[in-house]
Structures are given as structure tokens and as C-alpha cells.
Amino acid sequence: MTQDEMKRAAAAEALKYVEDNSIIGVGTGSTANHFIDLLAESRIPLKGTVASSVKTAERLKSHGIKVMELNQTGPLDLYVDGADESDAQLNLIKGGGGALTREKIVAAASDVFVCIADESKLVEVMGEFPLPVEVIPMAQSYVAREMIKLGGTPDLRHGYTTDNGNIILDVSGLKITNPVELESKINQITGVVTVGLFAARPADVLILGTPGGAKVVKAS
Numbered sequence: 001m002t003q004d005e006m007k008r009a010a011a012a013e014a015l016k017y018v019e020d021n022s023i024i025g026v027g028t029g030s031t032a033n034h035f036i037d038l039l040a041e042s043r044i045p046l047k048g049t050v051a052s053s054v055k056t057a058e059r060l061k062s063h064g065i066k067v068m069e070l071n072q073t074g075p076l077d078l079y080v081d082g083a084d085e086s087d088a089q090l091n092l093i094k095g096g097g098g099a100l101t102r103e104k105i106v107a108a109a110s111d112v113f114v115c116i117a118d119e120s121k122l123v124e125v126m127g128e129f130p131l132p133v134e135v136i137p138m139a140q141s142y143v144a145r146e147m148i149k150l151g152g153t154p155d156l157r158h159g160y161t162t163d164n165g166n167i168i169l170d171v172s173g174l175k176i177t178n179p180v181e182l183e184s185k186i187n188q189i190t191g192v193v194t195v196g197l198f199a200a201r202p203a204d205v206l207i208l209g210t211p212g213g214a215k216v217v218k219a220s
């Protein structure tokens, strides 16, 4: 099975969590795209969806799936999204696709967060994948210096602007042994909009695509 087939297998398994007439949040990235396509094929009746990015909203609409504003919906029943890394407690690094801020908002507003990924995303200690941090543009240099103080090496994501008009610093070299503490520390840096660590609100369920099919992982 290719990595892409494993992503699709995880996305297919996530359909089991979608209830008729619910409102669901939908994430961003290649695994979330598989989920959108399979959701459309499934014809599960929905009240609507909330998208975590402009790209996702466009893909949902291209399938004729209703997209709503989060301010119109109240709490969401379910959020389905991919990740760049997960540890065994289902803390995540997200934001490889740049949508971390809206992803974190939609995850926070959802009753259940199902993360879908291929098996390579499950790691012992997070940090091999550079940690995305969305930053207000004028704070770029200041936040970069603060990241160096935390032991990281920040790199500007060149030529990229988020859906919110901000920049992203990808911070490599961090060994994330205490994700809750690091998330809180980075959140407190002035100029940081969002850090792509999802530890205060980790996933509830992780579905991993493996060569043998989809495997459901609960936090250990």
C-alpha cells in the first residue's frame, strides 16, 4: 500500500464517526481531502460542515456539500483532520498545510476530534517535523528570537501567507517532551497567533492507515 492509500484507508474509517444530520468540522491537507471525497461519495445526510481553510471550503462546495460559518453553528459534533505528527497521548503537531489557526479553532469547538493519518505520523517524541507557528508579520524577528531561546531554529515559510493574512515560522530542532507546557509557553509570546501544537486539546481518536488497513489508536 502506498502512503496515499494508507491516508485514504484512515479517511474511510473516519466515516464511521459521522452521524446522520450532524454538523462536522473538516480539516485541511491531503488526508482531509480523501475524507471530503469519501464523505461526498457516502451520501451521509448532513446539516452542514465547517471548513478549516479556504481550500477545504472550496473542495467541500465542489462536491455540493453545505459549508457553514462557525459563528452560525454552535458546538460541532465531530472534527476530522490530519496531522503532521502524533505521540501516543494523541498530542499533535499540525500546520504543515498552514491552516493551524482555523484548525485549532474548529477542533476546540468540536465535541469529538478524530485525527486521520498514515502510520508514519505516529512518533515517540514529537519535533522531527518542524513546528509551525503562525505569527503577525511585524513580530517575525521578535518571535524568531524567542524561538531560538526555546532551543529551536525558526525558518520563515517563504512566499506563504495564511488565510488570516499572517506568516508562518517553521521551528526545527525542538524535542517536544512536554507538549502541554511548550504549547502554553509559545502561546504566551506576543505576536504569536497560534502554535501548531495540539496538546491542550489533543485528538480523541487517532485512525492510522497501515499496510494492513485502518487501525484505531486511543490515548495511552
Ligand SMILES: O=C(CO)[C@H](O)[C@H](O)COP(=O)(O)O
Pocket (backbone or CB within 6 Å): 027, 028, 029, 030, 031, 032, 081, 082, 083, 084, 093, 094, 095, 096, 097, 098, 099, 100, 103
Ligand atoms: O495540519 C495540517 C494542515 O495545516 C494537515 O493536517 C497536516 O499538514 C497533514 O497533512 P497531510 O494530510 O497532507 O499529510
